[in-house]
Amino acid sequence: MKVLVFLAKGFETMEFSVFIDIMGWARNDYGIDISVVTCGFQKKVISTFNISVIVEKTINEIDVNDFDALAIPGGFEEYGFYEEAYDERFLSLIREFNKQGKIIATICVAALPVGKSGVLNGRRATTYYLRDAYRQKQLKEFGVNIVNEPIVIDKNIITSCCPETAPRVAFQLLEKLTSAEQMETVRKAMGFSDKI
Amino acid sequence: MKVLVFLAKGFETMEFSVFIDIMGWARNDYGIDISVVTCGFQKKVISTFNISVIVEKTINEIDVNDFDALAIPGGFEEYGFYEEAYDERFLSLIREFNKQGKIIATICVAALPVGKSGVLNGRRATTYYLRDAYRQKQLKEFGVNIVNEPIVIDKNIITSCCPETAPRVAFQLLEKLTSAEQMETVRKAMGFSDKI
Numbered sequence: 001m002k003v004l005v006f007l008a009k010g011f012e013t014m015e016f017s018v019f020i021d022i023m024g025w026a027r028n029d030y031g032i033d034i035s036v037v038t039c040g041f042q043k044k045v046i047s048t049f050n051i052s053v054i055v056e057k058t059i060n061e062i063d064v065n066d067f068d069a070l071a072i073p074g075g076f077e078e079y080g081f082y083e084e085a086y087d088e089r090f091l092s093l094i095r096e097f098n099k100q101g102k103i104i105a106t107i108c109v110a111a112l113p114v115g116k117s118g119v120l121n122g123r124r125a126t127t128y129y130l131r132d133a134y135r136q137k138q139l140k141e142f143g144v145n146i147v148n149e150p151i152v153i154d155k156n157i158i159t160s161c162c163p164e165t166a167p168r169v170a171f172q173l174l175e176k177l178t179s180a181e182q183m184e185t186v187r188k189a190m191g192f193s194d195k196i
Numbered sequence: 197m198k199v200l201v202f203l204a205k206g207f208e209t210m211e212f213s214v215f216i217d218i219m220g221w222a223r224n225d226y227g228i229d230i231s232v233v234t235c236g237f238q239k240k241v242i243s244t245f246n247i248s249v250i251v252e253k254t255i256n257e258i259d260v261n262d263f264d265a266l267a268i269p270g271g272f273e274e275y276g277f278y279e280e281a282y283d284e285r286f287l288s289l290i291r292e293f294n295k296q297g298k299i300i301a302t303i304c305v306a307a308l309p310v311g312k313s314g315v316l317n318g319r320r321a322t323t324y325y326l327r328d329a330y331r332q333k334q335l336k337e338f339g340v341n342i343v344n345e346p347i348v349i350d351k352n353i354i355t356s357c358c359p360e361t362a363p364r365v366a367f368q369l370l371e372k373l374t375s376a377e378q379m380e381t382v383r384k385a386m387g388f389s390d391k392i
Contacts, residue, residue, distance in 0.1 A: 012213075012217050013209070013212070013213035013216045013217055014210075014213040014214060014216075014217040014218075014363075016209070016213065017208075017209035017210040017212065017213040018210060020209045020210075020243070020245050020247055021208055021209055021210040021244070021245065021359065022210075023245075024244065024245035028244075028245070028272070028274070036245070038247065044250075047216070048217070048220065048224075049216050049217065049219075049220035049224070049232070051216055051234065051249060052249065052250035053247060053248065053249055053250075054240075054248035054249075054250070076224070078224070129387075130384075130385060130387070150387075161387060162386060162387025163217065163386045163387055164363075164386055164387035164388045164389075165387065167210075167360075188326075189326060190358060190359045190360055191325075191326070191346075191357060191358025191359055191360035191361065192360045193360075
């Protein structure tokens with residue numbers, strides 16, 4: 001199993017790191033066949049709050065056929081998130097993952113590019129819910145039925161309401177790619193003892 | 197307020213990202229005077245599971261007087277964590293932070309270099325608790341009184357038991373550097389609604 005993690009400029013590191021570490025623990029400690037490839041528009045991507053991360057691939061090198069899932073961390077508008085998250089080249093990558101029925105897992109405002117791509121039209125999803133729900137209103141404008149739950153799963157698309165949900169989204173992705181038992185094993189090894 | 201985040205080779209990104217984003221939300225969205233500086237032995241640090249991060253400073257450029265706290269993410273032995281975390285130059289940095297009474301916040305096995313530095317001798321702390329508690333046994337060998345709680349605070353030193361505690365450690369650090377009210381405001385904005 002292979003997960004593509006797309007880092008738009010201004011991504012939030014807490015919403016990125018969960019995909020790296022949760023899939024990493026699964027692979028390293030339990031021999032689960034799951035790998036992660038990081039990708040951006042440039043090799044060096046600067047996060048919200050200015051952490052520089054070197055990604056493995058640039059977007060033009062990606063063949064959707066090579067992957068089983070797309071994971072997207074959210075980010076801050078004032079750090080340029082939507083400049084890249086709303087870029088037509090990324091929106092078309094999202095459409096291709098959806099067309100092939102592959103999983104798309106997003107955290108917080110990363111639901112917005114998925115909404116803008118059109119693939120959530122008439123479907124259920126959520127995004128950041130505080131501050132008068134202005135991000136949910138934006139998502140609604142893309143024809144999305146907003147559901148006020150921390151994590152919303154509509155077939156192949158996982159969306160979530162806030163940074164707090166980050167590990168839960170990554171565990172949901174791991175479960176969809178493996179099994180509930182394997183996910184639970186990894187979750188417990190990482191000290192998550194309450195229910196998902 | 198200024199926090200130094202030290203990235204040893206093989207650090208875990210989930211245990212690093214919480215310091216960046218939680219302090220970042222506090223500063224960016226609530227104007228709280230708190231900044232973060234990343235530091236390593238080299239400018240490019242490769243995490244456990246191979247994420248390359250460019251840090252702002254190398255360890256020889258650090259003057260402890262410039263900082264109010266030291267934050268240390270844990271990491272995997274098989275990715276080289278202890279090669280750098282146990283380096284005498286880092287241990288001596290830890291001793292200086294402790295000598296000046298500054299906060300040292302660690303997640304999971306990052307308690308081990310703090311133990312090895314000697315500053316936890318006769319004091320209360322915890323570390324990774326699963327797998328027959330082998331990491332806790334190692335910490336005990338440094339003269340530490342192991343306490344089986346998710347997060348243990350002994351005066352200026354915060355230790356924790358696993359990756360799951362990462363956001364809670366960062367929120368504890370934020371609270372110590374600001375106030376319980378300010379920390380709660382940031383915590384709620386990030387969607388953490390249950391009790392810390």
